[in-house]
Amino acid sequence: MKLSTHLVSAPLHTPFVTALRTATHAESLLVSISDGDHTGWGEAPQVWKVTGESLAGAQACVEGPIAAALDGLGPDDLTDALRRVQGAVQGNYGAKAAVDVALHDLAARRVGRPLHGFLGSTVDVVRTDVTLSAGDASALARAGIDRLNDGFDVLKVKVGTGDAAADFDRVRRIREAVGPDARIRLDANQGWTRRDAVTAIRALEDAGCAIELVEQPVAAADLDGMAWITDRVSTPILADESVYGVRDLVAVIRLGAADLVNVKLAKCGGLATARTLLELAREHGLGAIVGSMMESHVGVGAAAALVAAYPTSAVNDLDAAWWLKESPVLGGIRYEGARIHLPSAPGLGVTGLAA
Structure with missing residues (x-):
């Protein structure tokens, strides 16, 4: 080879x-x-x-x-x-x-065979959320409306900026702008303390903001802190940076540190480990999504094929390639709003590098 x-x-x-x-x-x-x-x-x-x-x-x-x-x-x-x-x-x-x-x-x-078929799936369309690029409350509210018009109905909002009051205002303004039907999920990127996380999440719950889940509220190594948060809020907690491989997920399960896990190929080392993580989560009653880094149609295509073969418990986080002005490769997946169409061609459907 x-x-x-x-x-x-x-x-x-x-x-x-x-x-x-x-x-x-x-x-x-x-x-x-x-x-x-x-x-x-x-x-x-x-x-x-x-x-x-x-x-x-x-x-x-x-x-x-x-x-x-x-x-x-x-x-x-x-x-x-x-x-x-x-x-x-x-x-x-x-x-x-x-x-x-x-x-x-x-x-x-x-x-x-297409990659998703090789992995055991007959499904050729999967759904994704979309991240709202950071900004002030007004800009984020406008972005939320724009993304709904682009065909997305699950919006991911970055919080944990160090200003809990500003975070609350941004999320509240987004919810007011997009209405009650759109799903909103938050990603703190390890930016809160455990007490700030509980205060912020409870405030959003009390305000009726209907947050679907909160991703990685505290530092990756602070599993005790994440378990403390999970035990004190109603909103589901999603572990991301805390879980790279099987040993990490076992620790999350043992401590009851999260309700869901975000599996990413570039974080766990590929499809082989990712399949194990998804199966382990399912066996122990944890929800799961498959996420992406800032990847092209190659990395996201592989993650989408995995999702097709191993259905997850919530809409996945695979919008990375949607942000590209142009793909660096020929062929592969295609976006239609929140729908990712998997290729019928063999493998990932990529035929080479773009000019």
């Missing part, structure tokens, strides 16, 4: 602003693996503020220890290849995810 890496920078149609950063481009490392007749694709996004991984590091990891681990292995040995990828290096989850997805994509193409 021939493994290649490709650095891409895809412009966004609208700047993506959060409390952590402002993005105007999606920077990613695309990985392709070819057997001579077919080529599989995967993606490692650069997410300094979440995983701490860079494109340079991912590229070095893929071209170095991961490539060495796969050396001499034939394209029919998917299970062995996936095991070797995970064992090639510590951490480097984005690099592992890129190669894991490329190997799955290649395997699906070799049998002539």
Whole structure:
């Protein structure tokens, strides 16, 4: 098998602003693996503020220890290849995810099936929420209306900015603007203390803002704090940065730290681990969604294929590629408002890099 890496920078149609950063481009490392007749694709996004991984590091990891681990292995040995990828290096989850997805994509193409079908699904459409780019209360209210007009009905709002009163005002104004039918979920990105989280969430509950869920209210390592919050509010709590792999999810389950878990390929290392996480969550009564980093149609396409095969308990967070002004690849998924259409072509349906 021939493994290649490709650095891409895809412009966004609208700047993506959060409390952590402002993005105007999606920077990613695309990985392709070819057997001579077919080529599989995967993606490692650069997410300094979440995983701490860079494109340079991912590229070095893929071209170095991961490539060495796969050396001499034939394209029919998917299970062995996936095991070797995970064992090639510590951490480097984005690099592992890129190669894991490329190997799955290649395997699906070799049998002539779309990736979601290869994973066991006959569903070819999945739904996503959309994040409202950060701004003042008036700007967010206008953005909420705009996204409803774009065909979305689940809005994700970034909070945890350090000003709880301002957070409350933003969410209240958004709810007033979009009406009672749209679902609103919040993402604090670890920005609250446990007491601030309970105060803010209870205030929103008392105000009738009807928040669907709150994602990662406190620091990733503070599972006791998240359990304390979960026990004191009615709104479901979603663990994100607290869960990378199976060991993390076991700890969340043991402590009762959250009601749901957000599974991301670039955070857990690929489809193989993601499937285990979703199955483990289901077995223990936890809800789940599948999320994305700032990825292109390759990474989001793989996550959408996973969702098609492993249905989740809430609408997923797969709007990343919707923000792109143009895709860095040809083919793949297609957005129609909140609906992501999966390709009928083999694998991810990607046919190559865009010009």
